[in-house]
Amino acid sequence: MNHLRVGETVGILRCNAGVETWGTLAEKAVIPAASIAPIPRDWSLEEMAGAPLVFLTAWQALTQWREPPAPPRAGSVLLVTGASGGVGVASVLLGKSMGLTVAALSRSAEKGARLKHLGADFVFDPNDEDLRKSVNTAIAPKKVDIAVDNVGGALFNQVVAMLGHGGCISVVGRSGGSVPEFNTASLFFRRNRIGGVAVADYTPESAQVTWKGIVERLDKLGKRPVVDSVLPFEEVKAAFARLAQGPMGKVLVKVAG
Numbered sequence: 001m002n003h004l005r006v007g008e009t010v011g012i013l014r015c016n017a018g019v020e021t022w023g024t025l026a027e028k029a030v031i032p033a034a035s036i037a038p039i040p041r042d043w044s045l046e047e048m049a050g051a052p053l054v055f056l057t058a059w060q061a062l063t064q065w066r067e068p069p070a071p072p073r074a075g076s077v078l079l080v081t082g083a084s085g086g087v088g089v090a091s092v093l094l095g096k097s098m099g100l101t102v103a104a105l106s107r108s109a110e111k112g113a114r115l116k117h118l119g120a121d122f123v124f125d126p127n128d129e130d131l132r133k134s135v136n137t138a139i140a141p142k143k144v145d146i147a148v149d150n151v152g153g154a155l156f157n158q159v160v161a162m163l164g165h166g167g168c169i170s171v172v173g174r175s176g177g178s179v180p181e182f183n184t185a186s187l188f189f190r191r192n193r194i195g196g197v198a199v200a201d202y203t204p205e206s207a208q209v210t211w212k213g214i215v216e217r218l219d220k221l222g223k224r225p226v227v228d229s230v231l232p233f234e235e236v237k238a239a240f241a242r243l244a245q246g247p248m249g250k251v252l253v254k255v256a257g
Helices: 045-063 086-097 109-118 131-139 155-162 204-221 233-245
Strands: 077-080 101-105 122-124 144-149 163-171 193-196 227-232 250-254
Touching (some): 045 144, 045 163, 045 204, 045 250, 077 086, 086 101, 086 144, 086 204, 101 131, 109 122, 131 155, 144 155, 155 163, 227 233, 233 250
Parallel strands (some): 077 144, 101 122, 163 193, 227 250
C-alpha cells in the first residue's frame, strides 16, 4: 500500500486494532498500512466499515473444508443459521456467488423475504417443529453439504442431523448458547466434520487477496453489504441493544461527525 496519500479515505481489513491494541469505538486509531484497503466503487463508507470482518469470516467458513482452501463445488447445498446477522448475510451472498443452493434460517418472515431478495433459495423458521423434514423435502434428493452455524444451542443437533455424507459444519457463533447433550455418535457413518473459524489466521497479505476476490464476487452479483442501522456515538448503548434484538445485517456506530 505504498500509494497511500495523506487525507485519503480508506477501509480497514482484519487486524489487531480493537483486538490486541486500542481501536474499538475510537475516533483515532493506528492501523498497519498492510491492513488498509480502498473503498470499492459505489460503496458507502458505512458499507465498507461493516463488511471486511464478516465477509472474511464467511469466506473462511465456506472454504476451509477443501485443501488448499477453495469454495465448495458448485451445486452443493449450503445451510446458514442466524442468516440475517452479519456473517449470515455474508454467507448467503458468498454462497450464491459460488453457485451454491442456499437454505437460510430466520425466525422473522420480514427478514426471510429480504434474504430471498439477497439470493437465498429457501428460507425456514428454525422454530418449525418439522424443520428437518421441511429442509430435507425442499432440497431433495440432495442433503446439506456445508453449514455455517452462527447460533449453536439446541438447533445445533438438528443441523448435524441434516448433513449428508461428508457434510461439514463451520462454527462461527453461539448466540443460542451451549449445545445440550451433544451425541458424538450422530457423526458416525457419514464422515461429518465440525470445525471452528479463526479469522486471526489471515495474514495481511492473504486478507488483501481474499478481500479483493470478495469485492469482485459481490460486484458480479450486483449486491453490496447490508447495513441495518447507523447510530451516533452518544447512543452506543442503544446500538448494542439493537444488536441484541437480532438486526438484519450490521449495526454501526458513527464515532466522529
